Structure formats: C-alpha cells, structure tokens
Amino acid sequence: MLIIAEKPSVARKISSFLSNNHFKIIKFTRTISFYYFKKDNKNIYVLPAIGHLYTISDINRKFDYPAFKYQWVPSYYEDRILAKKYYIAMFNKFKNEKEVVVATDYDIEGELIGYNILRFALNNLNAKRMIFSAITYTDILRAYNNLGPINYGYYLAGETRHIVDWLYGINLSRALTKAVRHYNKNIILSMGRVQGPTLKLAFIREKEIENFKPEEYYTINLIVEKDNNQLKFKYIKERLNSREEAKKIKEGLGEYLNVIDIIRKDLNVDPPHPYNLTDIQLDSYRYYKINPKNTLSVLQKLYEKGYISYPRTSSQKIPDTINYKDILNRLYFFDQYKKYIDPLLDKKILRPNNGKKDDVHPAIYPTGLIPKNLDKLERLLYDLIVRRFIATFSDKSEEILYYIKTKEDFYYNYKEIKYKGWMDIYWIFLKEQYRNYNFYKGEKLKILKIDIRKSKTKPPTRYNQASLLKKMEELNLGTKSTRAEILNILFKRGYLYGRSIYITDLGREIIYIFDKYYPEILNIELTRKIEEKLNKLQDRPDESMKEGIINNIIEILSNLLSDFKSKEELIGKEIYEVIKKNYK
DNA sequence: GCAAGGTC
Known part of the structure; x- marks a missing residue:
C-alpha cells in the first residue's frame, strides 16, 4: 500500500501512528526520505509531497496575452527548484502499486495535491482516502480503518481555483507589464485575485484620509490632587462646541470637586487563546514590529528545528491529545518561566482556553524541546509562544473597574488589578496602567488646574502590515499561508510603501486604470461570486460547472483584454x- | 518577467 502525505513531517507522523513507531526511514536522495512498515501483513510505504508538485503553465510559453491555453506541468519546469523533481521521481517509482491512499490535508488544495500525484506521477486514479481533521494517533488510525473515496468535488474546486487565479493573474499582469514596456523594459507590474482587492483596501483608506474633514471641538479637563498624585478628571460631555461653553463650565467650578458616587465593577478577564498564525503575526508586529512575512519565516525555522509545532494553522485550539503537563515540565528548564509554571503544575485540571477557530493542525505550541543557539528574532518569537502557551492554561485575571462621579459632572476612570492570573506572564507586554486609590463618597478633591483645549477629530488611522493582514483575513482574501507574501509583493511592485501604509502614485494609478476602464474586475463582488461557485462545486462535483466558471472568467477577460x-x-x-x- | 496556493 502506498500512502500519499502532504509534507514530510506528516508522512512521519502517519508512519509512526500506524506502525506503533516501528517503521523504517528509507532514503531516496540525500535529503529526501520515505517510510516503510508492515501492518496486518501488508507492506506500507508512506511518501511525502512538499505541497503542490505540479503547477499551471502557459502552453504557448510566450509573455503575451490573452493567454487562455494552460496545462499542468511539474513545478520545477517553472521555478527550477530541483527538489520537487526528485519528489515526483520518488512517486514514479511506485507506479505499479495497486493500493493507493491519499492522506493529504483534507481541503481543496490537499485533495488537488493528491489528485495530481495520482494522475501525473502514478498514472492511477483508483485510490482511497484517509480523512482526518487532526494529525493525532486516534484520528489517523480511525482514518486508516475507515478509508473513504477520493473527494472529487474538492479536487474539482481546487483545480478550478488554480485555473481561475492563473487566468486572472497572468493575463492582467502581462497586460499591465506590456503596456508600460512601450516606455521602459525593466518594469514588472502585477495584478491578481487577491492583490487587487487588497490594494483597493489601502486605496480606500487613503481616500478616507484625504477626504476627511476635521471638526474642531473643545475639551475641559481638571487636574486634581489625590493622595499626592495628580489625576486628570474629564467632563462628561466629551466634545464641547465652543470655548464659551467650556468657560461657562469653568465658572461653575469651586475650589474642590465633590465625589458623589463610586461605581465599582468587577471584571474577570479570560486568558488568551492559543496562537494561530495570524494571531502571532499580529502580536509580533505589535510588540516587536516584525512584519508578517518575517514572522512566518522565523516560525518556519523554529518548526524545522523541532522547537514549535506546525505554524501554518488557523486553529486556536490545543487538543488534549497533546501532553500539556509534559511540555510544561520541560519548559521548567527556563528560570524565567518557573514562577508561572509552578501554579500550573499544582492544578488538578489543566485546560487551555481554546478559541473557536479550528484547523487540521493544532494551534502553535512549544514542543518542549529546549532550543539551542537561537538568533535574536527566533528568541523573541519563541518567547512569545512559550508565554502564550503558559498563559492559556493560567487563571483568569480579576480587575476592578472604578468610575468616580462628582457633583460637578467631572469623572475619573481607573482599573485596579485584584488578581493577576494569566496577566502575570504577560505583564511585560501590557500597556494597561493599573492603579490603586481609595476614593470615598463626600470626598473633596482640590482642583489644581483647569485645562481647556481646542482639539480636532482625527482621520482614520493608516493600515500597517499587521492590520491589513487582519483585514484580509476578515474578508477572506488569500489564506493564512499566503497573505503575508501577497502584502510583500504589493510593496515590491511599488504599489504600497511605509510602515504605516501609504499607497504610492503607481498603486493609485493601477486602481484608477481598472476603475476607469474595467470597473467590474477589481470589484470584491467578482471574487465573492467565484468563491460561492467554488463552494457549490466542492459540495456537488460537476464537470460542466467547472467549465462554466472557467468560461465565464475567460469571457470577462477576453473582452477586457482585447479592449486593453x-x-x-x-x-x-x-x-x-x-x-x-x-523616480526622477 | 506574471497569480495564488501548497511546501521547505
């Protein structure tokens, strides 16, 4: 039996689970291996891919448009990365294997990765499928004992997605590049199903900022003395229309503010969910200004060295098949975490605060293997992951929110921390200021200063790479694995720039061109419609529907391109x- | 030269 896995780490896990750790590693080349074991008197070989081994390519092999003739080719034809050639060669060796099982991730891309290996490398579509939603002993064994059929709908949707994206992206990119090439031969422009709407997000924000009309208003705040501290009390009406209004309030004040009420609210703050890729990309930008692409590449290194679990996940759950206690015990090695781990080891029940999002791969967690020789970025991200891991098992924190009300309609808010809980390990990151005062009803607070200020409403803030990534996720643009890279491309092309993101004149111009001549193409509705159709296709496989989707995009493009x-x-x-x- | 999606 031949089992096809999506990647080496999973091939190994599948082998380990199915053989109870009695498997052999067989080297195909110096760096590429597959696995062998015997189970129920059957010889089983588990071969990994490394993601997609095949890609869509232009049959005409010319940099021209319209380009509507495509075919699947081994990826190395296009990118000349030799590794994939050997992976394909490895599968070729198993052409005569009668029993084949696809065990790639169970989604449309995974199904396509498997299907392409079946048809192009093995020349055999007669295969079964292992269906699992987590790569754990029980799930893998259950999948093996309940082999299903290939999911033809997933494959069709995956292939259609590839083709549509290729047609859209290759043609529009070539059209733009060739247009500008009349004047300069070294410029490469691009456009794609994800690039377009993402660029448009930055464009829209830019417009909002440009069109923003600041409104003037006045504020009145009081600096008040309390136990040798100077506290700022705000007026209940945040924005006053004129200086006169502020002055009137000022005139009504005496020497003291009179506390008439103290409203107390107790808040329990849950520990954070375990990290998924997007969440750690946001934090690593927030705390260290590491951009999302860098974050992913550092995480990949930590993963390859065995220090953290698989990073390309959207899951916010750590399943109980993972031995939390063992990992915490190993992390106890580090002095700096000891004091936070101690209370966890005493707990009867150890449970992470899992979030809603789920994926084949669990949330990111430290494996417990103690890292050696980490560079600075690796150390920072490893530390984030360990802290998050410990925090998610820790107690809720308890805060008390106080609202101090005065007769004069000025108020003061502050938070007291009653019990740190998980926040203890996060303390270094928290911006929150906790205070501890004892106000009482009837208290008189001396007014030290009356501060009247003219102020202006502020325009919306610019995106940064993290917030734009987050927005892409919300709009379902791109995937967890590609968003950071696509942002990077928009910068590389010269469409976007800056840490707070500005759209360049070129980026603006690209948007103008499409909005002016072909308004439908960058419309988020187009992507949305394609997605809906792909969803239908994956649930109800139908060759003619696939053709319909492809013909529809070709029709749109062919009109656009001939006019272009x-x-x-x-x-x-x-x-x-x-x-x-x-640039001059 | 070009997309977006996997992977290392």
Whole structure:
C-alpha cells in the first residue's frame, strides 16, 4: 500500500501512528526520505509531497496575452527548484502499486495535491482516502480503518481555483507589464485575485484620509490632587462646541470637586487563546514590529528545528491529545518561566482556553524541546509562544473597574488589578496602567488646574502590515499561508510603501486604470461570486460547472483584454508618466 | 518577467 502525505513531517507522523513507531526511514536522495512498515501483513510505504508538485503553465510559453491555453506541468519546469523533481521521481517509482491512499490535508488544495500525484506521477486514479481533521494517533488510525473515496468535488474546486487565479493573474499582469514596456523594459507590474482587492483596501483608506474633514471641538479637563498624585478628571460631555461653553463650565467650578458616587465593577478577564498564525503575526508586529512575512519565516525555522509545532494553522485550539503537563515540565528548564509554571503544575485540571477557530493542525505550541543557539528574532518569537502557551492554561485575571462621579459632572476612570492570573506572564507586554486609590463618597478633591483645549477629530488611522493582514483575513482574501507574501509583493511592485501604509502614485494609478476602464474586475463582488461557485462545486462535483466558471472568467477577460490591447500604448503612457514623475 | 496556493 502506498500512502500519499502532504509534507514530510506528516508522512512521519502517519508512519509512526500506524506502525506503533516501528517503521523504517528509507532514503531516496540525500535529503529526501520515505517510510516503510508492515501492518496486518501488508507492506506500507508512506511518501511525502512538499505541497503542490505540479503547477499551471502557459502552453504557448510566450509573455503575451490573452493567454487562455494552460496545462499542468511539474513545478520545477517553472521555478527550477530541483527538489520537487526528485519528489515526483520518488512517486514514479511506485507506479505499479495497486493500493493507493491519499492522506493529504483534507481541503481543496490537499485533495488537488493528491489528485495530481495520482494522475501525473502514478498514472492511477483508483485510490482511497484517509480523512482526518487532526494529525493525532486516534484520528489517523480511525482514518486508516475507515478509508473513504477520493473527494472529487474538492479536487474539482481546487483545480478550478488554480485555473481561475492563473487566468486572472497572468493575463492582467502581462497586460499591465506590456503596456508600460512601450516606455521602459525593466518594469514588472502585477495584478491578481487577491492583490487587487487588497490594494483597493489601502486605496480606500487613503481616500478616507484625504477626504476627511476635521471638526474642531473643545475639551475641559481638571487636574486634581489625590493622595499626592495628580489625576486628570474629564467632563462628561466629551466634545464641547465652543470655548464659551467650556468657560461657562469653568465658572461653575469651586475650589474642590465633590465625589458623589463610586461605581465599582468587577471584571474577570479570560486568558488568551492559543496562537494561530495570524494571531502571532499580529502580536509580533505589535510588540516587536516584525512584519508578517518575517514572522512566518522565523516560525518556519523554529518548526524545522523541532522547537514549535506546525505554524501554518488557523486553529486556536490545543487538543488534549497533546501532553500539556509534559511540555510544561520541560519548559521548567527556563528560570524565567518557573514562577508561572509552578501554579500550573499544582492544578488538578489543566485546560487551555481554546478559541473557536479550528484547523487540521493544532494551534502553535512549544514542543518542549529546549532550543539551542537561537538568533535574536527566533528568541523573541519563541518567547512569545512559550508565554502564550503558559498563559492559556493560567487563571483568569480579576480587575476592578472604578468610575468616580462628582457633583460637578467631572469623572475619573481607573482599573485596579485584584488578581493577576494569566496577566502575570504577560505583564511585560501590557500597556494597561493599573492603579490603586481609595476614593470615598463626600470626598473633596482640590482642583489644581483647569485645562481647556481646542482639539480636532482625527482621520482614520493608516493600515500597517499587521492590520491589513487582519483585514484580509476578515474578508477572506488569500489564506493564512499566503497573505503575508501577497502584502510583500504589493510593496515590491511599488504599489504600497511605509510602515504605516501609504499607497504610492503607481498603486493609485493601477486602481484608477481598472476603475476607469474595467470597473467590474477589481470589484470584491467578482471574487465573492467565484468563491460561492467554488463552494457549490466542492459540495456537488460537476464537470460542466467547472467549465462554466472557467468560461465565464475567460469571457470577462477576453473582452477586457482585447479592449486593453487597443489602448495599450495609451494606458502604458499613463502609467509610465506616473512612475517617471516619482523616480526622477 | 506574471497569480495564488501548497511546501521547505
């Protein structure tokens, strides 16, 4: 029996689970291995892929458009990365295997990875499927004992997604590049199903900022003395219309504020959920200004060295098949975490605060293997992961929120921390200021200063890479594994720049061109519609529906592209003028 | 040269 896995680490796990750890590692090349064991008198070989081994390619192999003729080819034809060639060669060796089982991740991409290996490397579509939602002993064994059929709908949807994205991206990118090439041969422009709407998000934000009309208002705050501290009391009406209004309030004040009520609210704050990729990308930007792409590449290194679990996950859950206690015991090695781990080891029940999101791979957690020789970024991210891991098992924290009300309609808010709980290990990151005062009813607070200020409403804040990534996730643009890279491309192309993200004149121009000539193409509705159709296709496999989706995009593109071609020089000039203006 | 999606 031949079992196809999506990646080496999973091939190994499957082998380990199915053989009770009695498997052999067989080297195919110096760096590429597969697995062998005997089970129920059957020879079983588990071979990994490394993601997609095949890609869509232009049959005409010319940098021209419209390009509507495509075929699947081994990936190394396109990217010349030799590793995939050997992986394909490894599968080729098993062409005569009668019993084949696909055990890639159970989603449309995974199904396609398996299906392409079946049809192109093995020349055999007669295969079964292991279906699992987690790579754990029980799930893998259950999947093996209940082999299902190949999910044809998943494969069809996956293939259609590939083709649509290729048609859309390759054609629009070539059209833009060729247009500007009339004036400069070294410029590469691009556009894609995810790039377009993402760029548009930045564009829309830019417009909001441009069109923002600040409104003036006045504030009145009091600096008040309390136990040798100076506290700022705010007026209940946040925005006053005029200085006169503020002055009137000022005139009504005496020497003291009179406390008439103290409203207390007890808050329990749950510990954070375990990290998924997006969440750690947000934190690593927030705390260390490491951009999402860098974060992923550092996580990949930590994963390859065995220090953390698989990072490309959207899961916020750590399943109980993972030996928490053992990991915590191992982490006890580090002095800096001891004091936070101690209370956990005493607990009867240890339970993470799992979130809602789930995935084949669990949330990111430290494996317990003690890292050696980490570089600075690896150390920072490893520390984030360990802290998050410990925090998620820790107690809720308890805060008390106070609202101090005065007769004069000024108020003061503050928080007291009653019990740190999980926040203890997060203390270094928390911006929250906790205070501890004893106000009482009838208290008189001396007014030290009356502060009247003119202020203006502020425009929306710019995106940064983390917040734009988050927005992409909310809108379901791209995937956890690709979002960071796509943002990077938009910067590389010169469409976006800056730590707080600005759209460049070129980025703006690209949006203008499409909005002006072809408004439907960057419309988020187009992506949405395609997605809906793909969802239908995956649930109800139908060849003619696949053809319909592809023909529909070809129809849209062929009208657009023939018109584009007739305006190519004009559009190219328009774009080039913008580039020239900015780089001379 | 180009997309987006897997992977290392």
